[in-house]
Amino acid sequence: MKSYYSCDIVLFGGGIAGLWLLHRLRQTGYNAVLLEASKLGSEQTFRSQGIIHGGLKYSLSGSLSNAENNIARMPERWRACFRGQGEIDLSDSLISSARYYMWSNSGVRAKLKAYLGSKSLAGRISIVEKSNYPKLFNGSAISGTLYQLPDFTIDTESVVRLLSSQMQEYIYSIENSSTHFELNKKGEIDNLIIDHDNSPSDQVTLKIKAQRFIFAAGLGNEKLISSAGLRKPVAQRRPLQMVYLSKPGLPDAYVHIIGNNPSLNPQLTITTHEGADGEVVWYLGGEVAENGVKKTSGILIDETRALL
Ligand SMILES: Cc1cc2nc3c(=O)[nH]c(=O)nc-3n(C[C@H](O)[C@H](O)[C@H](O)COP(=O)(O)OP(=O)(O)OC[C@H]3O[C@@H](n4cnc5c(N)ncnc54)[C@H](O)[C@@H]3O)c2cc1C
Missing domain, CATH: 3.50.50.60 (FAD/NAD(P)-binding domain)
Incomplete structure (x- = not known):
């Protein structure tokens, strides 16, 4: 027919x-x-981490291009949709975390990158007082600075x-x-x-x-x-191999970790999700997942464990 x-x-x-x-x-x-x-x-x-990025990832060099400035508008554009006031009404779908953080350890490189990032995101990033730390950082012995970003995470399935x-x-x-x-x-x-x-x-x-x-x-x-017989446009491929972490009592974590790695990418980008049996699962993205593509899963898991 x-x-x-x-x-x-x-x-x-x-x-x-x-x-x-x-x-x-x-x-x-x-x-x-x-x-x-x-x-x-x-x-x-x-498969994504569901982060509505506000540009931090691209700002650790201290300056933002036009494209990066456009990304900076994304969190507010999406938040308006979740409030039912944006271009599409998402008020019946879920935000998994309204807050997203950046933690920089006390190493010189990490501090410098976090400083440059905070300069280029001026007005859209704030230092979190210790008394307002989320559970993951609360009472922890680790030192460094915690920032709150404009980013947040969405439940992609509900959207x-x-x-x-x-x-x-x-x-x-x-x-x-x-x-x-x-x-x-x-x-x-x-x-x-x-x-x-x-x-x-x-x-x-x-x-x-x-x-x-x-x-x-x-x-x-x-x-x-x-x-369709079209000439191929230039497209980017960014393969990732991401480690998941699950263990009893894992607190929620929504944070970019700015480490002492030489590159200008967050070393780890952590988001929290629900596993198949309702357990808490961390997705461990960021540089560790980008570099992980070339590694066997066993080596990547060992390296990520050491990093954590
Ligand atoms: C591990 C990981 C983590 C990520 N984390 C984030 C994040 O935190 N924040 C962020 O902004 N981005 C993130 N990304 C990137 C983000 O997921 C993608 O940019 C986004 O999901 C792309 O959406 P899309 O609709 O273009 O493609 P897809 O979600 O891949 O959808 C493409 C669809 O097309 C269908 N399809 C394929 N071929 C055909 C065909 N011939 N005809 C009809 N349908 C077809 C597929 O079945 C699929 O449903 C992440 C990506 C990965 C892999």
Whole structure:
């Protein structure tokens, strides 16, 4: 059976980028639909630490570029959404921690980086008085300075659930389908063809005409770009290998650790999550996860344990 459909925009990928864009496009009056090849949010979005960054990560050199200044606006833009006053109403989804911290140990390098970072984030970062320390730092023998950042963390599952529930009728699974593009003589996309095999006697082909096809498919973009016959745009790959920590009595931790490592990245970026059995789990990102890609998991776990 063959069916035809036309719309303004077809979006590929139902992670945070695709779902956000679907909302914004439909709010603006476009007839947009979203196609998802697997489970909504199940790739990078659910694996992430959920930090709404305000630019600290990029400010440890002491200055901010234009792009970094734009990132600086993100926490307030998202907070407005969680208050129900932003471009998308997220008031029924969850913030996992309203506070995010930066801790710098008392080493010279760490102090200098934290000082430069605090200068470039002037007005958006404050030193936390010892009496207001969160549990992790309270009563601890470790010395250094604790700062509160504008950043906060979100529960990505609740955000994806909310964004998708409001757009159900415009989201289509192509999990068991194959897709390809029909190109015109100029090499532009004419139609998207979706073939769906329910059974040998029940094959459905859907032909979609749209003014725009937008790829928000994360890792899937590379294949889509090549099947659409497009020249590859420059894209960044940033593989990570992240260690998780779980043990009884683990307190909540939401903090960048600025250490004495020579680079300008936080040495550790810790967030707290709920494990499959309801246990507390720390995700240990930051430089340790970026450098971890080249290491075996055994070596990485040993090194992270020593660092902690
Ligand atoms: C370990 C880790 C920690 C991170 N922590 C943070 C953080 O704290 N803060 C932060 O801001 N960022 C963080 N990031 C980055 C952040 O997760 C990503 O930038 C973001 O999730 C990307 O969202 P996306 O929608 O573009 O991609 P994805 O979430 O990867 O979604 C892409 C979707 O496209 C679908 N898809 C693939 N191919 C096709 C196809 N052909 N057709 C249709 N659908 C397709 C996939 O199934 C998937 O659902 C982290 C990333 C990782 C890996």
